[in-house]
Amino acid sequence: MLQNVFMALSTINDYLSIFITWAFVVPFLYNYACTINCRNKHVMFISLVMMLSYTFSLIMFKASLTLTDSIYLDLVIADLLTILTLVYFSYSYAHANATAYYYLVFGLTFNAILHMAMHYDYVVLVTYDYWWLWGVYGVGQFSSDLIMAIVLIINKDILGLVKIKKFLLSSQLLQKTTQNM
Template sequence: MSVSYSSSLFIDIQNISYMQLLLFDLMTILAILIASNFLNKNIISSYLLLGLSINSLLFFGMHLDVLVFSNSSPWWFWSFYSLGINLMDFMMIAILFINKDFLGLMKLKGRLFRSRTEFKSL
């Protein structure tokens, strides 16, 4: 995660596109998935994957809005994008320090996978 964010220090932020930001997040997701196969899957990797996935969706949405649909006037999605990106970044930083399941993500994950296995056994 720090490698991904550190590499963005060398990017000209004025000329970067939403698609490039999306690709950076997708590469980071891939690196976390590869690393989690060799390391212990823990709370931190789950929260990072969630945050980066949501950020990726928001970057893709902005790419569609601005470049594909050529929208140049602000609307509710732009505010949602700004709030979402900042909240996800804060969550990803917070989990590195807290290392606790403060959103109940692991409990939800356990319930979902337990439900699937119970459903399959019926």
């Protein structure tokens, strides 16, 4: 079943990459229009970063301008540069981080891990036969991109990631305070 999904996704890869790029253009335009008379433009700026990142990645791969010999390694580099840009911008911005920021960092990290796993599997291990990692990559990367684009528009904690982060930070804080007593 997952093999059929992966093979179907690989045949329409060009169309999916254009769709995902447009899926990041729409949130930027939406957030730009919504924040014209607003002080807090954090979501608009991070959606701009995502739109530019995915647009440059699309152009880079369509023009065959690669940094390394592996497309997956290039995608890892692009994801890490986008994460660093988001983190730098968010820490230098005066307002609190939006919910979408955490989803973008988590989604890009997830994508980078998937790209690195595919690089290792395809380039280092030289695996050419389908196995479950390829299906997880195909569905996981597309789903992650789509969730990030949706969260940029609605800016809501739809998967509970921010709640989990707050819980983990509060439990660590409790442990530190009990250790100091």
